[in-house]
Every structure is written in structure tokens, then in C-alpha cells.
Amino acid sequence: MQLTLRYHEQAQRPACAAFLRGTDPAAWLRELGRWQLAASQLSCYLVPESIRSGQLAGLFVVVAEGASLPTDVLEPYGQVAGQRLYVPVQAGLWPATTPDELQAALLWPRQLLHPSIGLVGFDTIDELDLGTLLDCAPPRPTDWGxxxxxxxxxxxxQQLRVLRPTAAEVLETLQQDVGTAPLTDLPGTAEAQPGPVRQWFEQLRYQLVKTCLGWVRRQRQGREPSSGHGFDWGRLFKVLGGVVLVAVGVLGIFALLSQGSFSSMGIVLALVVRMLVKFLDGNKDARPAPAPHFGRPQAAQPGRLEKWLAGNLNALEKKRQNEIERLLRLFNDNPAEALKYAIPLGGPYQNRGTAPPLALLGPRNTSFNLSGLGGGRATDQWDIGDYQHDLRRQYQSAANQELLAGRYAKAAYIHAHLLGDYLAAANALEQGHLFREAAALHKDHLHSPAGAARCLERGGLLLEAAEIYAELTQHEKAGDLYTQLAQPALAARHYERGITLLLDNDDRPAAARLLADKLHAPDRAQQVLLEGWASPKQPEVCLTQYFELASAQAHDLGAQVQTVFRQHTTSAQQVPLLRVLATVADRHATPELLTASRDIAYEVISTEAAAGNLEPLPLLRHFEPTDRLLAADCSRYTTSQPLRATVARRPATMQLDATIKWKQAASHRHQWVALGVRGEQLHLARGNWYGHLEYYSWAVPLPAETHMELVVDEFQSTTLLVRTSANAALPTLHLPKNKHFAEALTVECPTWLPPWPTRVAVLPTGTAAAQLQGDTVLLQRYTATGQLLPALTYRLSTAEQSFSGTEYGWPGSLLYYDGKYFTYWQNQMIWLAESGRHRMHILPTEAYQLVRSPYTAELSLAVVSEEGFMRWEPSKPTRNAPWEQLTADDASPSIHGLCFVGAAHVVGISINQASLYALGPDGAQLVRLIEVPDLVAVLPTSHRQQFALLASTGRLSLHQLDEE
Known part of the structure; x- marks a missing residue:
């Protein structure tokens, strides 16, 4: 039987070999190199021209199984009859044969059926070694000396920086085309517009009138009776009046001359000359008269002069008040034009001297100007009095409109130059992506390098931001930015510094995370975690993290588990080791890990059970995941065993790290957090009511005697705010969700919030801050990312009720509920609605704390004051005002803080004592006193009949409501 090839348009089989036509070995090697395959994956055979000729026709190449040929190979071949016969991929055999028939006809291990050459067979010894195609000549003797x-x-x-623009360039980029117009075109009469000469005249006139009036009053009030001849006061005042008359006349002539009013100038000149002649004639005819006995001048002359001077001064003040009213009317008609004449209301640079006042408002440039902030020149101080709230409301409304319109630089001008709120101005610039200008405000005017670094980072100025983060000892953040800048050496240097600070704080889990994730040094990280397993602080967290790193490097965790158990675990650590292994086995249930963990569990549980401790017995189910009855069997066995006297009862206390002085604590549903200080570092503890503790820390140093506040609202958000009196910039901490904690928490210290002691509240989607400005409250709301929303203002003084309050050095309470904010100033309880409404209640004494009950669906508050505390239920019509619950007397201790620990119980704390009160229809009744030295906080627990007290030493004691 003779087999032939028939051509097909489509490929009949995959390509696994190729025929390289030609006799040039160099061409063969170039083509093979193009395939990007190793020599060990290629089998090469020399192909003759025909059965009768020994001349080369080309090279036949077979690739190993699993390797692929390029799609552009010129002559691809595929397999037929297993791996023994190779034919072109677009050819088929004719006539058709069965596989058995074809196998019987083939004689060699491999055969090539070429369309023109025919059938060529290859034995195993015919395979060509590609190395024989290379001919390396011997090295030539060469002198390289x-x-x-x-x-x-x-x-x-090393570095690439963005060229810093000059001040002029910055101002040019921020310049807003607000338009200019002649002063005569502005609202008001032409005479009301101050020209340069008239401004000078008004200043001199005011200064002269004010000086003369003061001198006259001092002389009149300071005269005493004397004997003999007295001083001729009448003549003196006549001379002084003549001088004033001449000065006023001359200045008036110059003012009219500058305005081109020649007719008016002539009239004024004639009047001045006439009055002066009359004055001189009167002096010439006057005769000396004997002085009165007491030397007093006649009272008529000074009285008339004083009245005349006072009248001029009052007229000037009246004009100034009219200007303010005109400004308010202009805001209603044309806010953009009114901003040119707006009066600055506040700011740290307002009191740099007082310029002589004008009776008229002159125009200002409404462009945001960095160079105009912090200037040292004197300014005209306007007494705006009752207009302050109206002006502030108009300015705030104008700023909100500019933000909504996208004119962020103009909004920044209003906040910075008119309202003196540089933080809001920086926020507006950030929204407009003017990050460098916002950074300048943070650094130079707000003295917040952390805010400047954040703006520079958002603006892509990573190098400058990294340098500031390094100065703030936020080395991890600096290292991240240097990594983005492709400077690994600098990044590694800062990571190492951050690791050193974390190890100094005994925060080994965070240090190991940096080693493993940022420096890619898992061996060093595991060594740090093993040291943490041997330490008393977070040993289980360290060991769990150790096994997580080990699982990423080794397929068999069983050997690692046995090593830790035999070499690094004491007898007291065996039960904690089982808890860690239970967690690891749930995540990485490999047969080797389960076998090793099960053997260790049998050994440890049997030893503990023999000692009477059956607590670790339920852990056995984690190592036998296929046995569904094991958990029930363990429970049945545990309940069937009698209690042994050797089993100690767990004490109702927990001990936090005693080397840390704990300052504050707060609960958040079924977990709690506490803040403390050791040295210059701030530490945070997280715990549940089953005894599990986690520790975190910040490497940022704090000044001595720094006060701090922990803002928590479990009804609104899982975000917790940490605020310090030093306004320190603390990196955000993420407290993860795990088997010990059902919710993840985020601990933030935002740099975009107003500084201490501004009171803040946590909202469902952000934060809010309330500031007192006179009798006006400014409420500023922020998104979760720090973007400033339109602010709200509330004037608390009304015709029926006046408000008087001041800010203290400690932030007051601010609570949010259903669109309303609840707070206090002195003895005035206030709620502010986002709709613009507000209400105020007057208490008999000053309030200093406001707390909410977590045990009622409706809002229930307690107000702590100097004489006890009061209840407040704003949502109930019959109790929407605070009412008395407890009045302090000799039998009731003073209360420094208060916390609801049940639906009908509260605990008040003082320095060394806690007072438990029961709330009833007749008020609060003292249940008992609990002595706790250095008490800092009271916490409700997950058990409704239990509460906890935390001392500064870290001792957390649990107490029952009904009895000790």
C-alpha cells in the first residue's frame, strides 16, 4: 500500500514540529532563538534531500510536550499515529488507514513524511546536539593592560522637584475677574464715595475733632478752685477755636478743590474769612477783667465748644452706621458687589493697630491673596455691634454660594479675609484642587504641618509631602511616598525608623507587618513575632500573625507548629497555643496542619483535664472538622463532670498594660477602647467582655500634659475620633473584624477639623463641629473625606431671651440625633436643627457634660452640672426641657462624669469614687458607693446587669447593678 498526502485548507492537527529549510546552521539557530524555547525542549534531526542523495535539505525540529510553537512558523508539522509519524498540519493521508495498520507500517521511532522529499526515518542516535553547530575559536593573546x-x-x-511658583504667579493663578467700576456707579450718592484726598481729609478731621474734644473734657473735669488770679481759660478756648476754625476751613477748601467744586470752595472761603475777622475784632475789643475768686473760666464758652466737637464726632459715627446698613442692603441686591465693601469680622491678624476711622466704606479686592494674610498694617476698626450676626450670615451665605458655583478661590477669600476662618478657606482651596495654596495656609497660618502634607500629597507633590511626614515621625507614610517616587533606599530607611519606633512602643504586630509587607523581610518579621509570643503583651496576636507568614512561605505548616510547641511554648502558654491553632486550622485546613494540631490538642487537653480544667475541651472540634458529633459529645461530657475544688473561679477584673497611664475609655456596642500615655507616645487598647485585649500605638510624640478626648457615638458610626490639645496629627488606625470582635472600627484624628477645644460630633456619613462666635453658633459639617459642606449659623439671642456664653479650654459635648445637634454653653442647653431652627433652655447651674442613654430607642439625655444631674428627653412633648433628677448635698458626692449603665441606672464618677444611682419617678436615688483609686472612666458592658470601672493603672473591674 502506498500512502500519499492530500492538501486541506484548514489545519488537521496541532503543530508540534517544524521543518527549517536550508543548509545554514546560523539561520537555524536564529530561528530557534526566536521561538524563546530552551534547548532541552527541542529534538533536532538532519534531513537529506532524498533517499538517493546525502546532501542536506534542512533541519527537522520536534518540541517537547507542553511547549508551543510560534504561529508564524513557515512549515509546521503535526503528529499522526502517536508520536512516530509527522506530516504537515494542512495535509491528510490517502488512502485512509486504521491506526493499527499505520503502526505496523512504521519502522523507526520517528518518521517525517515530506511532500517533496518523501518518507525519512530517524533513530534515537540520529538526534542532533545543537552544541555541535557552534564553533568557538581559541582565544587570541591580547594585552588589556x-x-x-x-x-x-x-x-x-536623586530628586525631581516641581519648580515653586513665585508669590506673583500664585496670585495670578488665583485672580478672579470680579469686575471693576467707577465709585460713582456704585449704589449711593456720588458724595458718598470716598476719593483719596477726601479719605485723607476725613481721617485728619476725625483725629483733630477727637483730640480737641478729649482735651476739652479733661480740662473742664480737672479744674480745681484756687485763690488769686486764675488762668484766662476763656481766651485760651477762643484761640483754640480759631485754630480749629482755620484748620477745618483749609482742609475743606482742599477737599472741594480735589473734587473740582470751585463754587462751593468760594462760599466756604468767604465764610471762613468772615468768621476769622469777627473773631479777631472780638479779641481786640476785649479788656482784661479780674479773675474770679476760684479762677474758673466762664462755663458758656467751653460748653458750646464741647457740644460742637461732640456733634461732629456723633455725625461721623452716624455716617458709619448708615454705611453698614447700606452694605447689608447691597448684599440682598448684589452680593458680588457687596463683597468689595465687606468689613472683616475676625481673624488672628485683625488687631495690628488702629487707623483713623472713615465715615465711608471703600472697595476691596475680593481675590484670595496669600500675601494679604497676616499683614501688619493698621486698619479702620468698625464698631458693628448688633450688625455682626447679620454680616456673618451674609458672608457665610456668599461663601456657600461660591462653593456651589465652583468658584473655590473666591470662597476662600470670604472665609480667610472676611470671616477669619483659615481652616475653611484651606478646605475650599482643596475642593478646587488648589493644593499648594491650601498647603501654604495649613503650614504658615494654621501651623498644621500634617494638613500641609496631606494637601501636598493630594496635589502630587510627593517629595515635599514625604519630607513633612518624616518631620512628623510618620515614617511609614514617608516610606510609602518614597516608594511611589521609585527611591527604594530612602523608603527602606524610613521603614526601618518606623519599625524602631514601633518596637520601642512594644507594638510587635505592627512592626512585623512593616517588615513583611514593606521591607519584604518575612524572616525578620517571624523573629519579631516569636519574641512577641514570649512577651506578656498580645502573645496570641503575635503567634497568629507568625503562622500567617509561615503559611505564605511553606506548604507544610505542621512542622512549624511542632517547632513552636516543642521549643517556644511554656506550660502556661499551651492553652493559648490551642486557641491560636484553632484559628489557623479554620483558615488553612491542610492535612499536615490538622494532623500536627490534633496531636498537640490531644496532649494539652488531656493534661488540662487531668488537672480539672475542662475549658479547652471545646477547641477539639476545630481539629476534627469532619466529626459533627464531637462538639455535642464534649459539651455532654463537660456538663456531666462535677465541679472540682482545684478549678479557680475567674476574677471579675481585667488588667491592661500597667506601664501605660490610661486617660480615657468608651464603649462601642460589644467592645470598648481606651486611650493611655507612656512617655511621649499615645497607646490604644481594644477589648471585649470575655477578656480578649488588643493593643495599638502611635509613633507621633506628644508634649507633656497633653489633654485628649475620645469621641464615640455607637448609634451613628463605627468611626472613632481622637483629639488632643496639642492638635497632634495621628495616623488612622484600622481595628479589624475577627472572631473576638464582630465589628471593625476606624480610629481617626482628622487634620481638617477645627482645632482644640472645638466640640465635634460623629455623623452617619461624616463629622460636625460647633463654634461659638459671640452670640452666634457656627455649625460646620464635613463628609467622611473632609470636604466642607455648606455651614449653618444660629443667632441664640432673641428679643425674648438673651444668650451669654464663652468657650472653655476643654471641648464640650455635641451629640447628633435625627437632624438635630444637642449641646450647651454655661447654663444654657441648646438644640440646633439642620433646618435652621434652634431652642434654648436655661438651667439653674452651669453644665459640663451631656450623655446619651444607649438603652432607649428614643433620645434620652442626662445633663451633668455642678449640683448633680438632670434628665432631658427632647422628643417627648411633656419632657422636652431638662428636669431635675439629683441635687448634690452633703450626702451626695460631687460628679465629674456620668454614664448610663442600664435603662434605669447611671453611674457618676469622681477622682476616687463611683456612685451608682437608680432612676425612678421621684428622681435619682443613691444605691451605693464604690471606692476605686484614680478612676478615669465607667463603661456599660454587654451584660445589662453589669458595668465596668477603669482606673488609670489599667485595672478594669466589673460590678453588678443589684449587688457586689
Missing amino acids: RAQPGHSPKPRL
Whole structure:
């Protein structure tokens, strides 16, 4: 039987070999190199021209199984009859044969059926070694000793900075085209517009009138009776009046001359000359008269002069009040034009001297100007009095409109130049992506380098931001930015510094995370975690993290588990080791890990059970996941065993790290957090009511005697706010969700909030801050990312009720509920609605704390004052005002803080004592006193009949409501 090839348009089989036509070995090697396959994956055979000729026709190449040929190979071949016969991929055999028939006809291990050459067979010894195609000539003797060093390499580029713009360039980019107009076109009469000469005249006139009036009053009030001849006061005042008359006349002539009013100038000149002649004639005819006995001048002359001077001064003040009213009317008609004449209301640079006042408002440039902030020149101080709230409301409304319109630089001008709120101005610039200008405000005017670094980072100025973060000892953040800048050496240096600070704080889990994730040094990280397993602080967290790192490097965790158990675990650590292994086995249930963990569990549980401790017995189910009855069997066995006297009862206390002085604590549903200080570092503890503790820390140093506040609202958000009196910039901490904690928490210290002691509240989607400005409250709301929303203002003083309050050095309470904010100033309880409404209640004494009950669906508050505390249920019509619950007397201790620990119980704390009160229809009744030295906080627990007291030493004691 003779087999032939028939051509097909489509490929009949995959390509696994190729025929390289030609006799040039160099061409063969170039083609093979193009395939990007190793030599060990290729089998090569030399192909003759025909059965009768020994001349080469080309090279036949077979690739190993699993390797693929390029799709552009010129002559691809595929397999037929297993791996023994190779034919072109677009050819088929004719006539058709069965596989058995074809196998019987083939004689060699491999055969090539070429369309023109025919059938060629290859034995195993015919395979060609590609190395034989290379001919390497022997090395030539060459003297390389005459080589010259050449040019030294250029230094490596280290940094690339953005060229800083000049002040003029910054102002030019922020320049807003607000338009200009002649002063005569502005609302008001032409005479009301101050020209340069008239401004000078008004200033001199005011200064002269004010000086003369003061001198006259001092002389009149300071005269005493004397004997003999007295001083001729009448003549003196006549001379002084003449001088004033001449000065006023001359200045008036110059003012009219500058305005081109020649007719008016003539009239004024004639009047001045006439009055002066009359004055001189009167002096010439006057005769000396004997002085009165007491030397008093006649009272008529000074009285008339004083009245005349006072009248001029009052007229000037009246004009100034009219200007303010005109400004308010202009805001209603044309806010953009009114901003040119707006009066600055506040700011740290307002009191730099007092310029002589004008009776008229002059125009201002309404462009945001960095160079105009912090200027040292004197300004005209306007007494705006009752207009302050109206002006502030108009300015705030104008700023909100500019933000909504996208004119962020103009909104920044209003906040910075008119309202003196540089933080809001920086926020507006950030929204407009003017990050460098916002950073300048943070650094130079707000003295917040952390805010400046955040703005620079958002603006892509990573190098400058990294330098500031390094100064703030936020080395991890600095390292991250240097990594983005492709500077691994600098990044590694800062990571190492951050690791050193974390190890100094005994925060080994965070240090190991940096080692493993940022420096890619898992061996060093595991060593740090093993040291943490041997330490008393977070040993289980360290060991769990150790096994997580080990699982990423080794497929068999069983050997690692046995090593830790035999070499690094004491007898007291065996039960904690089982808890860790239960967690690891749930995540990485490999047969090797389960076998090793099960053997250790049998050994440890049997030892503990023999000692009477059956607590670790339920852990056995984690190592036998296929046994569904094991958990029930363990429970049945545990309940069937009698209690043994050797089993100690767990004490109702927990001990936090005693090397830390704990300052504050707060609960958040079924977990709690506490803040403390050791040295210059701030630490945070997280715990549940089953005894599990986690520790976190910040490497940022705090000044001595720094006060702090922990803002928590479990009804609104899982975000917790940490605020310090030093306004420190603390990196955000993420407290993860795990088997010990059902919710993840985020601990933030935002740099975009107003500084201490501004009171803040947590909202469902952000934060809010309330500031007192006179009798006006400014409520500023922020999104979760720090974007400032339109602010709200509330004037608390009304015709029926006046408000008087001041800010203290400690932030007051601010609570949010259903669109309303509840707070206090002195003895005035206030709620502010986002709709613009507000209400105020007057208490008999000053309030200093406001707390909410977590045990009622409706809002239930308690107000702590100097004489006890009061209840407040704003949502109930019959109790929407605070009412008395407890009045302090000799039998009731003073209360420094209060916390609801049940639906009908509260606990008040003082320095060394806690007072438990029961709430009833007749008020609060003292149940008992609990002595706790250095008491800092009271916490409700997950058990409704239990509460906890935390001392500064870290001792957390649990107490029952009904009895001790």
C-alpha cells in the first residue's frame, strides 16, 4: 500500500514540529532563538534531500510536550499515529488507514513524511546536539593592560522637584475677574464715595475733632478752685477755636478743590474769612477783667465748644452706621458687589493697630491673596455691634454660594479675609484642587504641618509631602511616598525608623507587618513575632500573625507548629497555643496542619483535664472538622463532670498594660477602647467582655500634659475620633473584624477639623463641629473625606431671651440625633436643627457634660452640672426641657462624669469614687458607693446587669447593678 498526502485548507492537527529549510546552521539557530524555547525542549534531526542523495535539505525540529510553537512558523508539522509519524498540519493521508495498520507500517521511532522529499526515518542516535553547530575559536593573546579609566560616571539623579511658583504667579493663578467700576456707579450718592484726598481729609478731621474734644473734657473735669488770679481759660478756648476754625476751613477748601467744586470752595472761603475777622475784632475789643475768686473760666464758652466737637464726632459715627446698613442692603441686591465693601469680622491678624476711622466704606479686592494674610498694617476698626450676626450670615451665605458655583478661590477669600476662618478657606482651596495654596495656609497660618502634607500629597507633590511626614515621625507614610517616587533606599530607611519606633512602643504586630509587607523581610518579621509570643503583651496576636507568614512561605505548616510547641511554648502558654491553632486550622485546613494540631490538642487537653480544667475541651472540634458529633459529645461530657475544688473561679477584673497611664475609655456596642500615655507616645487598647485585649500605638510624640478626648457615638458610626490639645496629627488606625470582635472600627484624628477645644460630633456619613462666635453658633459639617459642606449659623439671642456664653479650654459635648445637634454653653442647653431652627433652655447651674442613654430607642439625655444631674428627653412633648433628677448635698458626692449603665441606672464618677444611682419617678436615688483609686472612666458592658470601672493603672473591674 502506498500512502500519499492530500492538501486541506484548514489545519488537521496541532503543530508540534517544524521543518527549517536550508543548509545554514546560523539561520537555524536564529530561528530557534526566536521561538524563546530552551534547548532541552527541542529534538533536532538532519534531513537529506532524498533517499538517493546525502546532501542536506534542512533541519527537522520536534518540541517537547507542553511547549508551543510560534504561529508564524513557515512549515509546521503535526503528529499522526502517536508520536512516530509527522506530516504537515494542512495535509491528510490517502488512502485512509486504521491506526493499527499505520503502526505496523512504521519502522523507526520517528518518521517525517515530506511532500517533496518523501518518507525519512530517524533513530534515537540520529538526534542532533545543537552544541555541535557552534564553533568557538581559541582565544587570541591580547594585552588589556593599556586600558584607560575613561570618564567618571555622572552622579545618579536623586530628586525631581516641581519648580515653586513665585508669590506673583500664585496670585495670578488665583485672580478672579470680579469686575471693576467707577465709585460713582456704585449704589449711593456720588458724595458718598470716598476719593483719596477726601479719605485723607476725613481721617485728619476725625483725629483733630477727637483730640480737641478729649482735651476739652479733661480740662473742664480737672479744674480745681484756687485763690488769686486764675488762668484766662476763656481766651485760651477762643484761640483754640480759631485754630480749629482755620484748620477745618483749609482742609475743606482742599477737599472741594480735589473734587473740582470751585463754587462751593468760594462760599466756604468767604465764610471762613468772615468768621476769622469777627473773631479777631472780638479779641481786640476785649479788656482784661479780674479773675474770679476760684479762677474758673466762664462755663458758656467751653460748653458750646464741647457740644460742637461732640456733634461732629456723633455725625461721623452716624455716617458709619448708615454705611453698614447700606452694605447689608447691597448684599440682598448684589452680593458680588457687596463683597468689595465687606468689613472683616475676625481673624488672628485683625488687631495690628488702629487707623483713623472713615465715615465711608471703600472697595476691596475680593481675590484670595496669600500675601494679604497676616499683614501688619493698621486698619479702620468698625464698631458693628448688633450688625455682626447679620454680616456673618451674609458672608457665610456668599461663601456657600461660591462653593456651589465652583468658584473655590473666591470662597476662600470670604472665609480667610472676611470671616477669619483659615481652616475653611484651606478646605475650599482643596475642593478646587488648589493644593499648594491650601498647603501654604495649613503650614504658615494654621501651623498644621500634617494638613500641609496631606494637601501636598493630594496635589502630587510627593517629595515635599514625604519630607513633612518624616518631620512628623510618620515614617511609614514617608516610606510609602518614597516608594511611589521609585527611591527604594530612602523608603527602606524610613521603614526601618518606623519599625524602631514601633518596637520601642512594644507594638510587635505592627512592626512585623512593616517588615513583611514593606521591607519584604518575612524572616525578620517571624523573629519579631516569636519574641512577641514570649512577651506578656498580645502573645496570641503575635503567634497568629507568625503562622500567617509561615503559611505564605511553606506548604507544610505542621512542622512549624511542632517547632513552636516543642521549643517556644511554656506550660502556661499551651492553652493559648490551642486557641491560636484553632484559628489557623479554620483558615488553612491542610492535612499536615490538622494532623500536627490534633496531636498537640490531644496532649494539652488531656493534661488540662487531668488537672480539672475542662475549658479547652471545646477547641477539639476545630481539629476534627469532619466529626459533627464531637462538639455535642464534649459539651455532654463537660456538663456531666462535677465541679472540682482545684478549678479557680475567674476574677471579675481585667488588667491592661500597667506601664501605660490610661486617660480615657468608651464603649462601642460589644467592645470598648481606651486611650493611655507612656512617655511621649499615645497607646490604644481594644477589648471585649470575655477578656480578649488588643493593643495599638502611635509613633507621633506628644508634649507633656497633653489633654485628649475620645469621641464615640455607637448609634451613628463605627468611626472613632481622637483629639488632643496639642492638635497632634495621628495616623488612622484600622481595628479589624475577627472572631473576638464582630465589628471593625476606624480610629481617626482628622487634620481638617477645627482645632482644640472645638466640640465635634460623629455623623452617619461624616463629622460636625460647633463654634461659638459671640452670640452666634457656627455649625460646620464635613463628609467622611473632609470636604466642607455648606455651614449653618444660629443667632441664640432673641428679643425674648438673651444668650451669654464663652468657650472653655476643654471641648464640650455635641451629640447628633435625627437632624438635630444637642449641646450647651454655661447654663444654657441648646438644640440646633439642620433646618435652621434652634431652642434654648436655661438651667439653674452651669453644665459640663451631656450623655446619651444607649438603652432607649428614643433620645434620652442626662445633663451633668455642678449640683448633680438632670434628665432631658427632647422628643417627648411633656419632657422636652431638662428636669431635675439629683441635687448634690452633703450626702451626695460631687460628679465629674456620668454614664448610663442600664435603662434605669447611671453611674457618676469622681477622682476616687463611683456612685451608682437608680432612676425612678421621684428622681435619682443613691444605691451605693464604690471606692476605686484614680478612676478615669465607667463603661456599660454587654451584660445589662453589669458595668465596668477603669482606673488609670489599667485595672478594669466589673460590678453588678443589684449587688457586689
